[in-house]
Amino acid sequence: MSEKPWLKPAVEYGPLAVFVAVYFAQGLMPATVALMIATVIGLALSWAVERKLPLMPMVTAAIVVVFGGLTLWLNDEAFIKMKPTIIYALFAGLILGGLAFGKSVLKKVLGHAVSMDEAGWRKLSWRVGLFFIAMAGANEVVRHVLSTDHWVLWKMPGSLIITLAFMLSQGPLILRHQAEK
Known part of the structure; x- marks a missing residue:
């Protein structure tokens, strides 16, 4: 178990909170970019603090990058x-x-x-x-x-x-x- 109890919620829910905030401020496409960036930052933070990458946030990040990328590329x-x-x-x-x-x-x-x-x-x-x-x-x-x-x-x-x-x-x-x- 992590010695940093804030890390897991920050990595798992932080990007979602960023997505919602940016969505209501600027719309879906900017929110999608923000989600992708926040997800990658969350993984980098996890690596910096614990020197490991948790499996489920990595899988989620891959899906976010692929589907976020498709959303932006196809404007859909x-x-x-x-x-x-x-x-x-x-x-x-x-x-x-x-x-x-x-x-x-x-x-x-x-x-x-x-x-x-x-x-x-x-x-x-x-x-x-x-x-x-x-x-x-x-x-x-x-x-x-x-x-x-x-x-x-x-x-x-x-x-x-x-x-x-x-x-x-x-x-x-x-x-x-x-x-x-």
Whole structure:
């Protein structure tokens, strides 16, 4: 675990906050540029502080650069709006694919902070995997049905609040399946 508790939220949520702020000040294309730059700065900050690059922010950065680049190059907002769908689907695929092979990706990611028996990890993995599928679907509905302003608000704070509420709702499952470390 990082000795700098501020680093993970800064790397993971800082670029999103920059995106939203620039979007409402200047529009989607400048916000996309700002997101790409802030994401790269976040990874550089992570490297400078801890001398390592966390896997999921690296994967997210690659998707941001590719889809942000396509958005700018083709002048088409659809690409940046697809980014959350792809990330959610990737997370779901990793978690549920791991289960198909008898592995708990969540345990590898969260096992240092949460101690549960195998049945608990399996149940939590199913729930989280299905949650990410639902979030991917929700992003697709929002990006196709609502305005870009509404999509940005869905992204932040909407999807963050929903994710936090979902994770908090898993507390009883985690408590029921607590294991000794």
